[in-house]
Amino acid sequence: MERKIDKFFLKWKQDIIRKPLILYGGRQIGKTFSALQFGKNEYKNLIYINTENNNEITELFNKEKVTEKIILKLSLISGETIFKDDTLIIFDNVLDNNIVKGLKLFGSEHSKYHIIAITSKREKLQEFKGEELQFKSMTELDFEEFLWAKGEKTLAELIRESFIKRKTCPFHKVALDLFQEYLFVGGMPETVIANVQGKNTYEIDAIKQKIIDIYKKELISSNNLIDIQRGIEVINSIPGQLIKENKKFQYGLIGTGRRAKEFENSINFLVNNSILYRSFKVKNIKSPLSTCKEIDSFKLYMCDDGLLFSMFHTGYKQFLIDERLKETIYENHIAKTLVEGGHSLYYYQSEGKAEVNVVIQNRMGQIIPLELTTRTNSKAKSLSVFMKKYTVKEAYRITENNFQIKKDIRYIPIYAIYCLCDNKI
Numbered sequence: 001m002e003r004k005i006d007k008f009f010l011k012w013k014q015d016i017i018r019k020p021l022i023l024y025g026g027r028q029i030g031k032t033f034s035a036l037q038f039g040k041n042e043y044k045n046l047i048y049i050n051t052e053n054n055n056e057i058t059e060l061f062n063k064e065k066v067t068e069k070i071i072l073k074l075s076l077i078s079g080e081t082i083f084k085d086d087t088l089i090i091f092d093n094v095l096d097n098n099i100v101k102g103l104k105l106f107g108s109e110h111s112k113y114h115i116i117a118i119t120s121k122r123e124k125l126q127e128f129k130g131e132e133l134q135f136k137s138m139t140e141l142d143f144e145e146f147l148w149a150k151g152e153k154t155l156a157e158l159i160r161e162s163f164i165k166r167k168t169c170p171f172h173k174v175a176l177d178l179f180q181e182y183l184f185v186g187g188m189p190e191t192v193i194a195n196v197q198g199k200n201t202y203e204i205d206a207i208k209q210k211i212i213d214i215y216k217k218e219l220i221s222s223n224n225l226i227d228i229q230r231g232i233e234v235i236n237s238i239p240g241q242l243i244k245e246n247k248k249f250q251y252g253l254i255g256t257g258r259r260a261k262e263f264e265n266s267i268n269f270l271v272n273n274s275i276l277y278r279s280f281k282v283k284n285i286k287s288p289l290s291t292c293k294e295i296d297s298f299k300l301y302m303c304d305d306g307l308l309f310s311m312f313h314t315g316y317k318q319f320l321i322d323e324r325l326k327e328t329i330y331e332n333h334i335a336k337t338l339v340e341g342g343h344s345l346y347y348y349q350s351e352g353k354a355e356v357n358v359v360i361q362n363r364m365g366q367i368i369p370l371e372l373t374t375r376t377n378s379k380a381k382s383l384s385v386f387m388k389k390y391t392v393k394e395a396y397r398i399t400e401n402n403f404q405i406k407k408d409i410r411y412i413p414i415y416a417i418y419c420l421c422d423n424k425i
Contacts, residue, residue: 002148005138009038019107020115022128025138026274027120028211030189032092035116039088047078052093061102067111084112091117100128107132123272139340140187140304142418143179149192163419168402179415183329184316186306208310215275222269231266238302239311242328247299277301277336279345285390289346289361301335308332327374330414331357341421354382370396
């Protein structure tokens, strides 16, 4: 299955100052599979080592501080010859900082050994940081990758062309139908493969429920045992938090008398490890946006649309006719796509309750508002109010309709959100 990470891997391999790569992202998103496929396709030899509970590897990196000795012992352990520039070494489930310290030796020497270390614990990156390493995040399949998997690469190219050239998409209805299918399936490789193979909705939903359980089990590694149950309560509350009109996270929905301090550690863990994404409220707009956020007012979104869909315990047909549910999952898609595209997430709410769903700031410092418009809020005027109050060069209204431009606002279809990230708006 083709992934966007494949091009990055090739570029990394060809880099003359290539360093050991730390590949990070949530569980079940295809990190290991993509790295293994890259190794099989591009190298003479591939060595895979799972470091989880692997005392032999832990002891090796605790003792050896010379790269050639490390390579010799890795060769003995794996039973494989390690060729300079033609063997890919993959360390999976990396959590031990001593292993990472050993990998840094290869980065400091600009060695000819090609190494990828994989971890799902984003919190660990603070311990792993160092100029001797290169870091790359990976997420589940976005809608464009989903189209590739479905054999719709031409349609994906047409969507991108329509976005760049600011013209209507000739197969808009087809794209929207496939996008709504994507929202149900989600971007987890296992669910996408099941969909491509023609598995029914019950089989796909069973896979998603399994993945949700895996994500909940991630909480076991949090420092406080009490936070495990609280984290599960937070995850379980997400559908109820997002389906309501005011999507601000409310502790009272978890239980009467529940307070922010009780859940602070659990929420931080879930956000830091990319299980949930957080959007902070801003009621004033200035650069940088981070100085305007209200840390006690935020929304939480699920990392995968398909997982959120399953958490509503509803069918695909109901989704198509339930406008509130559709609007909720659409907003989750916008938020998670922008976060995974590298943006910090904010939403604007004035004293008069005018709300813009998403506000982001690009690398050039430009502040860009995005408003979701659906059948239930087709006359939304919050974006217009925002634009009159603040000077913005570009604004987007996200709809189910085709590409168009009206009164200095770009209208883009919901399925094209990924184009915003790829073009670094």
